[in-house]
Amino acid sequence: MSAPLSYTHGTSTTPLLGDTIGANLDRAVAAWPDREALVDVVSGRRWTYTEFGAAVDELARGLLAKGIGTGDRVGIWAVNCPEWVLTQYATARIGAIMVNINPAYRSHELAYVLRQSGVTLLVSSLAHKGTDHRALVDEVRGACPGLRETVYIGDPSWDALTEAAAEVPAERADAVAAGLSCDDPVNIQYTSGTTGFPKGATLSHHNILNNGYWVGRTIGYTEQDRVCLPVPFYHCFGMVMGNLAATSHGACVVIPAPSFDPAATLAAVQQERCTSLYGVPTMFIAELNLPDFASYDLSSLRTGIMAGSPCPVEVMKRVVAEMHMEQVSICYGMTETSPVSLQTRRDDDLEHRTGTVGRVLPHIEVKIVDPATGVTVQRGTSGELCTRGYSVMLGYWDEPERTAEAVDRGRWMHTGDLAVMRDDGYVEIVGRIKDMIIRGGENIYPREIEEFLHAHPKIADVQVVGVPHERYGEEVLACVVPRDAADPLTLAELKAYCDGRLAHYKVPSRLELLDSFPMTVSGKVRKIELRERYGTG
Structure with missing residues (x-):
């Protein structure tokens, strides 16, 4: 009898969510009206779920007043801030497609993304690390004829957007929301290509709401959790594994700073008594290496997510022992899969947390194939990791040929990562094929x-x-x-x-x-x- 093949799938008696993101938020507001939903440490602003739901509804009606309809693209070019989160949920509420834009983009990249996705309204920070966003928008406007309007956070144009909500009755917004399907596209995220221009991974409500829900469920989120997010919202790590994982379980999102700052992150955990902290390994390394690291009270932490790249064993030991994150979880994924396919469990040992990227999440399939033939290899053999299920993107925006290169006829997403599946179903990433x-x-x-x-x-x-x-x-x-x-x-x-x-x-x-x-x-x-x-x- 031959060795078992490198194929596994996640089973569960808990079904996938069939909601849109807006409907799921409504359920959270009804279930946890008085619990905190969002805290911005820098400005001191706070929202309960009731207040957050009302702010999302107001912004959604403001967008409708500006002529934004279902399927229209709304760009968000901003650092982490409450307005980013409100824009995420408000666009979803009315079926607009939010286009995430890296705040570090310059005119060449900005113009490409605005034009390729067809953004009609852009929500932007005023500046980022000394770069004047308004000047860059003015510079590219001629190359982006579809861009009708830009709204700047912290500027009268933002106030005008929210005040425009008065022109749109709640019944109209509710009617728009009622006409949406969970399979509608809701988000375009540009993946940083190593060659050529980035590709716009197009994700549905079903893709990202379920992925956020299952990531949060796997680390045991409840309405008691407070999640510190120093990772960028413009990537799936922040907006899906962070925001959607939190709101689908009634947890609170805590924004420690506009962009990553190790001292501000630990101060936010201490001040807000956060139970969960996210980061890529280099972020945790920066926090642990702070000269005054030992002075922060991190005893409220129990869990968190480390993703983006493999975690060194020595770093993981310190995160568990010195940051109190005994239930920290490793996640593996890619933007095109919403993003997480594999995740370690709360009770996994140190070796599984550092030697593997976990095992498959519920309702997802994973296999490892010979890159040359596409045939599934035996367990313990290296090959290309492929994943299939609800999480696989709708496709690259307006690029069917590039979509076909990544997603095969069987709807398997080819990751480009070399991996080995162990006998217990846990997967080791051994490198990129490239x-x-x-x-x-x-x-x-x-x-x-x-x-x-x-x-x-x-x-x-x-x-x-x-x-x-x-x-x-x-x-x-x-x-x-x-x-x-x-x-x-x-x-x-x-x-x-x-x-x-x-x-x-x-x-x-x-x-x-x-x-x-x-x-x-x-x-x-x-x-x-x-x-x-x-x-x-």
Whole structure:
């Protein structure tokens, strides 16, 4: 009898939600009217579920007054703030499609996204990290003829938008909401492509509401939870795993700062008695490395989510022991799958939380296939991870050819990640198909070397990439953020540390010391940029 195949699916006696996002929020307001729904630490503003529901309804009617209808695209180009969250739920309420735009985008990227998605109304921050958003919008307006109006948060134009709600009776908004299907598109998120322009993953109410609900259910959210979100709302991590996971369970969203600040994050956890904290591993590393880390009272924490990239064992040990996050969960996903397919469970041991990205969530299928043939491989064998189910996107906005390249005829989403399924169904990510290093015919997975090097006392963070080599085809480069800039690691020290503990072909032959790594919007390190930067060295 042959070994079991790398296929699994999540079963559950709990059905998927059939709601739209607006209807689900209505249920939350009815169930938990007086509990807090949203807290903005910086401004001190707070909303109970009743108040939040009323603010969402007001903004939805304001959008209707501005001529926004079902299927129209509304762009959101802003840092984390309450208005971002209100826009998310207000657009969903009336069936408009919210288009997430990275606040770091410049004119070239902004113009492309506005034009490609057909945004008619843009909600924007006034500025981001010294960049004047108004000036950039004025610059691209001529290239975006479909853009009718821009509303700026913290500006009279925002007040005018909410005041316009008076022109639209509640009955009209209710009638629009009643005509919506949970399968309607509600969100476009642009994935940071490594080549060419980004693609607009188009997601439905059904996609993201259910994914948020199941992520929250898996870590045991109730109306007692308070979720600190230093991760960006413009990515699924913030708006789905954060906002929708919270509101579908009556929990409270806490915004610690407009963008990630480790001290502000821990201060918010302490002040608001948060029970859950999110972040990519580099965020947790930054928090743990604060000189006054021990002075923060984090005893209210019990859980949280770490995602975006693998968590080093030493970091996970500290998060559990020193941040009180005994039930912290690892999630794996991608924007195109709403995003989470695999997640560790609350009672998983340290090895499963650091060696794997969990097991399949309910109502989702996962398989691992031979990248060349598409045939499902046996468990314990490396191949491409594919996922199928309610979470797979509707497609890339207005790009059927690129959709067909990613989603096959069986509706399997091909992730591009190399993975191994264990006998217990837990999945290890061993690298990107594009990231695998081939040195002199040997296949090298950077993740293995990174895990090993993380235990070095002089290394705060490390990324391993392959760069061209005349003799071997590729050689191994370690890009290191030193723990102490005054006492940096040398290549000789690195090689001595690896000697006899790693196969010779895996030992880095080059070392680069960095202050930080280039990141994608979703918190993943841009390895392609490291390869391009140092590939000619």
